[in-house]
Amino acid sequence: MSLVSVENVSVGYGANTVLRNVSFAVTPKEIVTIVGPNGSGKTTLLRTLIGAIRPSTGRISQKPGLRIGYVPQKLHIDPTLPITVNRFLRLPNSKADRKTCAAALERAGVPDLTNRQMSALSGGQLQRVLLARALVNEPDLLLLDEATQGLDQPGSAAFYRQIEEVRRETGCAVVMISHELHVVMSASDRVICLNGHVCCEGTPDIVSAAPEYRALFGTGTGGALALYRHEHDHAHDENCDHGHAHDHKNNHRQTEAAE
Numbered sequence: 001m002s003l004v005s006v007e008n009v010s011v012g013y014g015a016n017t018v019l020r021n022v023s024f025a026v027t028p029k030e031i032v033t034i035v036g037p038n039g040s041g042k043t044t045l046l047r048t049l050i051g052a053i054r055p056s057t058g059r060i061s062q063k064p065g066l067r068i069g070y071v072p073q074k075l076h077i078d079p080t081l082p083i084t085v086n087r088f089l090r091l092p093n094s095k096a097d098r099k100t101c102a103a104a105l106e107r108a109g110v111p112d113l114t115n116r117q118m119s120a121l122s123g124g125q126l127q128r129v130l131l132a133r134a135l136v137n138e139p140d141l142l143l144l145d146e147a148t149q150g151l152d153q154p155g156s157a158a159f160y161r162q163i164e165e166v167r168r169e170t171g172c173a174v175v176m177i178s179h180e181l182h183v184v185m186s187a188s189d190r191v192i193c194l195n196g197h198v199c200c201e202g203t204p205d206i207v208s209a210a211p212e213y214r215a216l217f218g219t220g221t222g223g224a225l226a227l228y229r230h231e232h233d234h235a236h237d238e239n240c241d242h243g244h245a246h247d248h249k250n251n252h253r254q255t256e257a258a259e
């Protein structure tokens, strides 16, 4: 049974329809990534899933008692506001005790931050604390909206490894928005390509080969994919005609999905 299912959902801001007839479902324990160009409605879709926006048409059904954890794109905290990490974690969860908060920090990979001031955290630490806050209620479904924005490449790779560990340990499903296509391709069970509607969806391999996805992301995506699939240089038959340049020095510019 799915945790959440979205059926023919349309969402608009005033007269501006942003999502049209979007349908998909999330099953327990899967990692689903939503990709799409800027303004394609990714954040709107997540906000609709958490109930912050009402769809104009269609239906969203949740498994009874579903617990959702949400990690926002960014959170501005007034640097003059003195608040510790532990206090911050308890703000929306006043019933959460110190032990629960400590366990959530541990799960988010930052067990030592409990007594630190929020304003003194680095970007990477803040994202981990936001993740911990989403984990306090032991969610069945974790939603992440470009949670690694502003992190450097090793920082965001480490963050996504943490997400995979959280999924392994807690069994929660994950729906995340990401622009980092190479990470997306390696970490997801399923990819949904959104551009106002669902252009295509499926395993990373299927989506990356779909013409709709290629049209949106062009050859840059082929590059990201090749980077994920090919960690070493490889030889090609000079006569093969699967449509990419044989430039071995610049391996990750190749488009390999046609192979």
Ligand SMILES: Nc1ncnc2c1ncn2[C@@H]1O[C@H](COP(=O)(O)OP(=O)(O)OP(=O)(O)O)[C@@H](O)[C@H]1O
Pocket: 013, 018, 036, 037, 038, 039, 040, 041, 042, 043, 044, 045
């Ligand atoms: N609160 C709002 N009021 C009016 N229009 C909005 C609002 N939020 C988003 N929009 C519009 O809806 C469209 C989709 O926005 P959304 O933030 O969902 O896209 P996105 O795919 O998450 O974009 P990005 O990749 O840039 O974060 C955009 O055209 C945006 O201007």
